[in-house]
Amino acid sequence: MSFLLFLFVRYQKEYTKDYVTKIDIKNIPSRLLIANDIPENITITLKGFKDNIYELPTEFSAYIDLTNASIGSNIYNVNLAGDIDYSKMNITVNPSEIPIILDELSYKTVPIKVPTVGIAAYGLTVDKIIINPSNTIISGPKTLISSIDEIKTFNVDITDKYMDYSSISRIHLPRNIKSDVSRVNVNIIFDKDLDRVEFNDLAINIDNLNGKFKINDHNPLIINKIVLEANKIMLANLSPDDIKLYIDLQEMTNVGMYSNVSVEANIPVHTRLIEIEPSFFDIEIIERDVTDTNNINYTNNNIATNEENINNETITNENSVTNE
Template sequence: MIKNEIVQKVVSYIYESVRFDIRSKSIFLLISIVLWFSITLEKDYETTLTIPIRYSGLSKSKTFKEPTVDSATLKVRGRGRTLFSNEGELFFQIDLSNFDDSTRVYLNPENFVNFSDRDITFIGSVDPVFIDIKLDSLKLKRVKVVPNIKLETDIGYTVSKKGDFYPKEVILKGPATIINNIDNISTYPVEFNNIVSDIDATLKLNIPHSDVVKSSSSKINYNSSIVRIGSYTFKHLVDVVNKPKGKLLSLEPISVELKVVGAVDKLHQLSEDNFNVTIDYNMIDKSSKKAPINITTDTELEWSSNIKKVKVTEF
């Protein structure tokens, strides 16, 4: 009788405490959730998991001709707590040591691996049921890199130095039937518009069949010098070639005016020695007494002259 009264008083005390105390309510709710969760995790369940597929035993002289399947779903049975976390401990293992060419591998309990210390049973329902694996000889090949770039400077600017990049070659590694047909590799298309300053960019390589072909580098460093356009005007004496010995000639005019337009840094390196201005005595027109001017130069810059012919007077 006394015990019942004590129990009733304790229960009544707890009830009244929880009834009006939010903090106590929260504590008891949390305890209830933990107890429910612990009980639930001890029960057996059947569920579907997605686990990775690992390939082993591939010969060093072989490689995959096509992309491989990297995961599969399957139905398993186990306690709730054992199924809660399985990362890196459950997977399918496919041994390729006995295969030289194409093969079909079925996913079944024989290649299901459980590295955990938990009791998890494979009960079937695998997707995909099988995997078609295609192998090829492994080949390495050095190929040239071709930047796929469209560059336009702003008005009044030009490219001073042809774009340079590194690396200029890469080594491709992959199936021989694919690698044999690749002679060069380009970057993804890139446009530089209205450029007024130097370019220093990283460009990504467009690797063909990148799912099975690997490259020693996935990008290149590209740079180009951009400068203002300027002009340089100077006079150059006209020389006569094939002139008879002892023959005296008078030229009018005796010099031509040359105008060179281009990158200012290249103009600073320019001099009269870069041009050769001549007329050929044998090309003098007998009636007009004029000869065409021949101008040669080693510069790649644009240039023009103020006259095309000179008048020749013989003495």
């Protein structure tokens, strides 16, 4: 009975712990390297009793020794490192053996390609991609190197892009392959399928003219011709209302004749101004007549009075609703 009680107590005090540790690969022969994927970690399971828990290791380390290894595939034992006598411990190593393929180190020069994802604005297609540098020297197992004809970067997103696009992209390398290039400069040139459109007889707006002046408009300010260049799909939806033409007179603070005053054009994004005719005007600024000034003041006063009447009427209506 006492013996059974002893076994029961010992069972209750049984101790199990898992350790996860990295595998260190040692003594790889010169000019050889590992050609297959091997696990980075192994699990070491240690069993014992809680009454001697403080005598157990707090960590483990493991390694595979390739001192006498040769080219090809072989199974290699996982060894536990350190000066500990593991024979007195109940230890399980998982996995305890690992297949490793050794291959000859090889080099190769291959081109670099840039894959793109997404759809550019207006359905534009990529005309060409300029990559700098355009080649790289890769190194790795001979069997892998011989099967690689190019190296790609990570995807470049061209969604909604229209203007030619530049970026820096990182090289995306297969496992066990190294490259002497890690990043490349990428310039993406779009085939914009360009066309041109011409609009005629467009009026010009006058901006920032002092209120006491006016323009002697004996010659109308009209643009005879304006030519824009853009993608064909965009041009199909373009109208004269999308173009804003103006002359800024903020700097003209005195009456007189001003020669070669330039016309400013606000055009839609992704369009290019090819021609505008005329692009300059001679502007004569004269003083506004007293009658014109009074008319302006009268108009402004009427606007203010009307706004005040509307506000008063609104207040009256609100009061009427409240009284009801």
